Amino acid sequence: MKVTGAQALFMALEREGVEIVFGIPGGAILPAYDPLIDSKIRHVLCRHEQGAGHAAEGYAWATGKVGVAMATSGPGGCNLVTPLADAKMDSVPIVAITGQVPTPVVGNDAFQEADITGITMPITKHNFLVKDANELVETIRAAFHIARTGRPGPVLVDIPKDVQLQEITWRWPEEVDLPGYKPTTKGNLKQVREAVKLILASERPVLYVGGGVIKADAAKELYRLAVDGRLPVVTTLMARGAFPDDHELALGMPGMHGCYAAVTAMQKADLLIALGARFDDRVTGQLSTFAPEAKVIHVDIDPAEIGKNRAADVPIVGDAKDVIVKLHAELKRRQEEIGGPPDRSAWLATLERWKREHPLRYEQPSDGPIKPQFAIQRLYEHAKDAIVVSGVGQHQMWASQFWRFSEPRTWINSGGLGTMGFAIPAALGAAAGRPDKRVIAIDGDGCFQMTAQELATSTTERIPFITAVINNAHLGMVRQWQELFYEERYSQVYLSHEVPDYAKLAEAYGCVGLRAEHPEDVDAVIEKALSVTDRSVVIDFRCDPREMVFPMVPAGASNDDIILGPEQIKPTKDPSEAPVA
Amino acid sequence: MSANGNGKRLHTISVLVEDKPGVLTRVAGLFAARGFNIDSLAVGPTAEPGLSRMTIVVQVDRKPLEQVVKQLNKLINVIKIVELEPGEAVERELMLVKVRAEGETRARVLEICDVFRVRVLDVTHKTLTIEGTGTPEKLQALLELLRDFGIVELARTGRIALARGDAGIRDRGRRLKAVGEREAE
Numbered sequence: 001m002k003v004t005g006a007q008a009l010f011m012a013l014e015r016e017g018v019e020i021v022f023g024i025p026g027g028a029i030l031p032a033y034d035p036l037i038d039s040k041i042r043h044v045l046c047r048h049e050q051g052a053g054h055a056a057e058g059y060a061w062a063t064g065k066v067g068v069a070m071a072t073s074g075p076g077g078c079n080l081v082t083p084l085a086d087a088k089m090d091s092v093p094i095v096a097i098t099g100q101v102p103t104p105v106v107g108n109d110a111f112q113e114a115d116i117t118g119i120t121m122p123i124t125k126h127n128f129l130v131k132d133a134n135e136l137v138e139t140i141r142a143a144f145h146i147a148r149t150g151r152p153g154p155v156l157v158d159i160p161k162d163v164q165l166q167e168i169t170w171r172w173p174e175e176v177d178l179p180g181y182k183p184t185t186k187g188n189l190k191q192v193r194e195a196v197k198l199i200l201a202s203e204r205p206v207l208y209v210g211g212g213v214i215k216a217d218a219a220k221e222l223y224r225l226a227v228d229g230r231l232p233v234v235t236t237l238m239a240r241g242a243f244p245d246d247h248e249l250a251l252g253m254p255g256m257h258g259c260y261a262a263v264t265a266m267q268k269a270d271l272l273i274a275l276g277a278r279f280d281d282r283v284t285g286q287l288s289t290f291a292p293e294a295k296v297i298h299v300d301i302d303p304a305e306i307g308k309n310r311a312a313d314v315p316i317v318g319d320a321k322d323v324i325v326k327l328h329a330e331l332k333r334r335q336e337e338i339g340g341p342p343d344r345s346a347w348l349a350t351l352e353r354w355k356r357e358h359p360l361r362y363e364q365p366s367d368g369p370i371k372p373q374f375a376i377q378r379l380y381e382h383a384k385d386a387i388v389v390s391g392v393g394q395h396q397m398w399a400s401q402f403w404r405f406s407e408p409r410t411w412i413n414s415g416g417l418g419t420m421g422f423a424i425p426a427a428l429g430a431a432a433g434r435p436d437k438r439v440i441a442i443d444g445d446g447c448f449q450m451t452a453q454e455l456a457t458s459t460t461e462r463i464p465f466i467t468a469v470i471n472n473a474h475l476g477m478v479r480q481w482q483e484l485f486y487e488e489r490y491s492q493v494y495l496s497h498e499v500p501d502y503a504k505l506a507e508a509y510g511c512v513g514l515r516a517e518h519p520e521d522v523d524a525v526i527e528k529a530l531s532v533t534d535r536s537v538v539i540d541f542r543c544d545p546r547e548m549v550f551p552m553v554p555a556g557a558s559n560d561d562i563i564l565g566p567e568q569i570k571p572t573k574d575p576s577e578a579p580v581a
Numbered sequence: 582m583s584a585n586g587n588g589k590r591l592h593t594i595s596v597l598v599e600d601k602p603g604v605l606t607r608v609a610g611l612f613a614a615r616g617f618n619i620d621s622l623a624v625g626p627t628a629e630p631g632l633s634r635m636t637i638v639v640q641v642d643r644k645p646l647e648q649v650v651k652q653l654n655k656l657i658n659v660i661k662i663v664e665l666e667p668g669e670a671v672e673r674e675l676m677l678v679k680v681r682a683e684g685e686t687r688a689r690v691l692e693i694c695d696v697f698r699v700r701v702l703d704v705t706h707k708t709l710t711i712e713g714t715g716t717p718e719k720l721q722a723l724l725e726l727l728r729d730f731g732i733v734e735l736a737r738t739g740r741i742a743l744a745r746g747d748a749g750i751r752d753r754g755r756r757l758k759a760v761g762e763r764e765a766e
Contacts, residue, residue: 121607122614126657129602146657180599180660304651 005133006031006164009097010039012140015172018068020044020059020432021097022052026072027112029099031164044432044461047453049076051425053083054451056094058429060087061412062387062437064217066147067094067429073101074112077158078119082419084154085123089416090238091215093152095143096124102162103131117158125153133166138173145176150183151302152215183301187318187326195273195297195314196330199229200338202271202295204347207231208254208283211238211415212276212300216320219243219408222275225328230341232351234262236277238415241405251351252360255283256553257397260358260562263551265351267559269294276300276320279309280416281555289558299323358564360401362547369544370519372470376402376442379468382526386438387412387430389465391423391447394476397549399442410437421450424467428454431465438530439465445495445502446475452505458536459510466529467506467538472545473497480548484569497542506538515540589640591620593670593742596635596653597661597750600626604658608635611652617641621674621739632660634750636741663750665742672742674717677702678724681731682709690730697723708733 003011009032013021022044025033036043046052049071056067071080077098087094101110117129126146128139136159143155199205213222219242226233226249233243234254243250252259254266266272266283272294277283284290287309298305298312299320306315316323335341364374372395380403388403389412390396396413405411412430414422427441448469458464479493503513512532516525516539529537552563563569598604605624612619620638627634639646646664653659665672682690683706690709694701697719703710711727713720717740724735744750 117603118606121603121610178657181657302655304648304655308648 001170002167003170004031004035004164005136005159005166005168007035008133008137008168008170009140009159009164010035010041011170012137012172013041013068014039016140016144017065021068021070022046022055022059022429022432023070023097024049024052024072024076026076026099028073028101028161029070029076029097029159029164031161032070032097032099032159043070044428044457044463046425046428046457048451049079050082050421051428051451051454051457053080053094053096054086054419054422054425055429055432055454056096057083057087057090057092057422058389058412058426059433060092060094060429061426062409062430062439063433064409065093065433066144067092068097069094070097072099072112073116074114076112077116077156078114080156081119081123082417084120084156086414086417086419086422087154088123088125090414091152091211092154093147094154095140095147096154096156098156098158099164100129100158100160103160104162106160116156120156123154124156125151127156127158129158129160130163131160133163133168136163136168137171138177141173142176142178145178146181150181150185151212184303184317185301185319185322187299187316187323189326191314191316192323192326192330195316195327196334198271198295198297198314199231199273199327199331200334200342203342203344204269205231205271205273205344206251206265206269206294207233208236208266208272208274208277209233209239209242210236210275210277212320213239213242213324214408216276216301217408218321218324221321221324221328225324225331228328228335228341229331230344230348231273232265232348234258234266235405236280236283237400237413239277240400240403240411241408244406245404246406248352251355253400255280256285256555257401257549257551258283258553259355259360259401260551260564261351261354263553263559263562264354266291266294271295271297273297274299275324278305284309285553285559286556289560361565364519366519368519370516370522370541371547372398372472372541372543373402373547374519375468375470375516375522375541375543378522378526379440379442380404382523382530383438383440386410386440387434389413389423389427389430389439389441391441391443392418392420393444393447394472394480394547394549395442395444395447395470398470420444420447423447424451425454427465427467428458428463431458431463432461441465441467443467443469444476445469445471445473448502449495449500452509455506455509455511455536455538462535464532464534464536467536469502469538469540470543471497471502471540472543472547474545476545477549479545483548485554502538502540506536509536511536511538513538513540515542517542589642591638591640592646593665593667593672593740594637594639594650595663595665595742595744595750596637596659597627598633598635599658599660600631600633601658604633604656605635607656607658608637608653611649611656612637612639615645615649615652617645617649621737623739623741625741636739638740661750663744665744670742670744672716672740673714674720674738674740676713676720676724676735676737677710678713678727678735679703679708679710679733680727681707681733683707686730690727693723693726699723
């Protein structure tokens with residue numbers, strides 16, 4: 001069958017099981033947008049390519065499938081740079097398809113030309129420039145294979161306009177030929193036995209669960225391992241929802257703004273069982289004083305993560321699900337031989353006491369301004385089953401702290417790159433991928449204004465979700481650092497409560513706009529928002545700008561020096577002594 | 582192989598890659614992104630069609646080298662990486678050097694060429710252009726001597742190397758692995 005490159009592109013996308021593409025057309029991608037009309041694939045017309053990229057990410061987070069974004073050459077591709085970098089840092093499987101100027105003028109500074117494969121080389125797992133349509137289909141096949149297997153990540157395919165128009169004979173390659181790409185997915189059994197020996201010898205073990213467990217869809221397997229082994233669990237920012245927060249073995253989130261019990265459990269542990277986690281600086285704090293007594297079992301599908309920040313006593317390269325299943329089987333077998341898990345009642349009692357004595361806390365004065373934590377907690381009480389998407393900053397930390405997660409893929413955020421503006425487009429993508437679920441973006445007022453245009457997409461494409469703006473009139477996290485470490489010298493962090501009028505802006509985009517100004521408004525506003533199902537809702541929660549995120553381990557400090565609340569703050573006199581971000 | 586006070590030493594890495602556009606940029610970019618200077622890099626086709634071999638010499642500590650090698654292994658176009666330990670590999674480099682050689686100095690330059698068994702490729706009234714092949718150490722020694730006469734210009738290929746013995750890069754068991762990683766798989 002003779003087809004054009006553009007037709008072959010969509011036939012290949014259909015073969016890959018693509019249901020939705022997020023994108024914006026333009027000159028160099030025009031030929032590809034024509035066969036789209038006849039394709040089964042739905043295209044969601046975004047308002048900015050960055051929005052399309054984050055929407056593809058949100059879709060991938062929520063569904064576990066590969067998200068697809070499409071854009072034209074030059075500025076179109078350049079606007080995908082941030083989502084690609086975000087997806088690289090957080091191992092999100094997306095494929096970006098960009099138009100390119102025709103091959104004869106590539107390198108000629110043609111109109112809307114940018115060397116997008118060159119630009120995105122360090123921020124993609126891999127990228128391709130397709131110079132001949134006869135290679136297009138196998139390239140698309142390879143792109144999806146690379147994006148979804150091994151450690152997932154973003155792949156970009158750049159297709160010059162003449163290649164989209166070139167006529168070829170359709171052929172679907174059954175095999176992917178990538179001689180240099182053979183990810184190790186099966187964990188080594190000898191190493192698994194070594195790991196189980198360490199677990200059984202351990203008095204104070206902690207399961208340090210990272211995003212890899214979500215990526216591997218291994219939450220059920222993790223649950224069995226934790227429960228049968230009586231192993232307490234911390235879930236990192238990337239892994240919220242991998243283990244139910246209400247379980248007695250759950251310690252919550254570790255790290256810079258983690259719960260006291262989670263942070264301290266890792267510090268005092270004699271064994272860390274890291275599953276799909278990468279010992280990120282936000283988790284470890286000062287590396288040299290992190291978990292000083294702990295031996296380390298490190299399970300990761302990416303060999304480059306093992307030993308990168310912390311030496312592993314037992315390294316295991318493999319897919320988290322495969323390794324967890326093997327760990328569980330071996331642990332169960334050995335425990336049956338010795339009559340059950342070792343007695344760790346003292347350790348579990350200590351953890352229980354830490355949880356009880358140092359819970360997350362805040363105070364909501366009945367007459368005072370709304371505390372962000374209160375708004376988030378009330379949202380949770382009304383919509384426990386929702387998928388929660390957040391931006392980056394204080395609201396992200398509060399959302400992660402105060403939402404009680406029980407299911408994987410119900411928490412979506414920008415972890416590694418820390419991309420402000422992630423929430424609204426990612427919520428759009430999540431809602432498109434999971435129309436059966438309620439999607440709530442918990443966003444900051446600073447973040448909201450970076451990508452709010454995708455509310456228009458939500459209205460016109462009928463993909464509704466709720467956005468809760470934690471409006472504290474500031475770039476709150478920066479303000480917090482200036483308060484703590486720069487003698488309250490506030491520099492360029494004030495945004496205003498009133499500008500824009502978020503409720504009116506929502507209405508202008510065809511959404512329902514609501515506002516809560518006092519604590520007693522909060523429940524009614526949330527109920528009103530949840531009663532709307534046919535379009536998106538924006539709630540403007542006018543929050544207290546002075547509220548800060550605690551606990552806090554200042555950047556570069558030891559996790560032993562966790563600050564539990566404002567009363568423990570020792571102001572930094574000299575800004576040069578402020579922690580390095 | 583040289584060493585300096587920081588515990589850094591020169592490492593020779595042989596990288597088998599698919600001959601695809603951008604592969605050199607990907608490899609070089611990885612070194613640059615981690616702040617490493619590449620001492621030399623030589624690329625050329627192998628006996629297998631579609632595959633090229635890069636020989637990279639880099640001065641770096643053992644631990645960051647392991648990290649870079651792991652990252653290199655993640656590049657889709659990289660087939661295999663081995664580190665060639667000094668003594669276990671034969672190493673050669675080619676250089677072309679144009680040196681001033683007028684009047685009585687000419688005989689002295691030719692004498693040095695004779696001692697080093699290197700060839701003269703081009704002769705003018707004022708200069709000699711010399712082809713030098715050998716170990717990097719030999720070429721360095723030759724250059725030191727020629728420097729006295731005045732070097733007009735110099736081009737070096739960078740080091741290429743093959744492991745001693747029967748095995749080719751494809752046969753050398755596994756890729757270069759970091760400590761513990763062999764056990765990890």
